[in-house]
Amino acid sequence: FNIFPGNKGWNKKELTYRILNYTPDMLQSEVDYAIQRAFKVWSDVTPLTFTRIYSGVSDIEISFAAQVHNDYYPFDGPHGTLAHAFAPSSGIGGDAHFDEDETWTSGSNGYNLFIVAAHEFGHSLGLFHSSDPSALMYPTYHFTEPSEFRLPEDDVNGIQSLYGARTAPEEPTVPEKPNDPSTPSTCLPNITFDAVTTLRGEIIFFKEKTFWRQISQNSEVEQHLISTFWPTLPNHIQAAYEFQDRDQVLAFKGAKYWVISGYEVTEDSPKSIYDLGFPRTVRKVDAAVYDDNSRKTYFFVNDNYWSYDEQKQSMDSGFPKKIVDRFPGLTKIRAAFQKDGFLYFFDGHHQYEFSSAKRRVTRLLKNNSWIKC
């Protein structure tokens, strides 16, 4: 991360914002919600508070404008520059401007206002662009499903270097102790997993700061903190797969991946996903699995997949392709693993058993079907 040289951020913790006008692309209530959520990204990890005001001058003034708009940084029409914001100071400092020539949205068509606003408010609070491709403060736009958005560690470190960590406890999602009664249970009907992989015959289900370990089909599932087993591995793993020939598990988060060799994270981890052959437009991997049948590793990103040749250690040509073209019945895959010749795909609250030989979904299962509840 980087902060603006000579700017230590706001010298107060209670900040105000005002929405001066609205884009016609979205409902006003959608704009309000996107802006509110974008501020929450930062208030969740710092002592900062953001209060909306409707009159007078606020610290962070938010507006939509096209082309020249009185700040010497004219916008450039559709695409290119989407928005900009100014470092903390009085006057224009902290203000965020969004290019009205863009198509703003609360979904994935056009540019997602929440994602762009969260980035701009990083500037409003004193963060400069980051050179970490998986950071929110990286300069280029990349869509992330807002409901799945988590502030990357690089940005957390950056903002906390200016304002410190949040003092009041955050809404607990995952407790520190895995045996805490409020720990998410695998038996919850709506449980989802961040990533799933096999590891030397076991099945590992990653979820936030913890993972469940299914040692055998007859054993009780164990839950552990990721940091207890693998201190150098980050929380919120997004994808993982085992390649048994090398006795390795690769765990992905953002634009980085960690190699677990045997049970140890290798010293040269993390590595860059771009070294695997991904284009720079890919900022994170949703799921990954090695398929014994085709002897290929599949990487899933949004509704696309890549095929990776483990022998040649390179991406196969002609990719990405649409998931649905190779895996009929599936459009997005959030977690995947292989067991007994079948591929198991997770998306939302569903788990699909997929036969590579038959090239079709053979069973629809509950997400937690592997775990004895």
Place this chain on the structure above:
Amino acid sequence: FPAEPPRGNEENDAKFAEEYLKRYYNLQNNVRQSRKKGENPLTLKIKEMQQFLGLKVTGKLDSETMEVMHQPRCGFVDAGE
């Protein structure tokens, strides 16, 4: 993904890159006419951009560099002013 300016033409690429580097990396005007000794300021700025964005540092407008330049982005400069 959104429609992008025409690519594949070296002259178009060079013009587009120059504008991009002026806007986001403080490239000064008329760099292509520079007769000063030493490395071309345009090449230096391309390298600066490649290094900042985690690209392979070649100083050339290779396809990966052009791809990133065409991505939509925040208007704030990447280089300190």
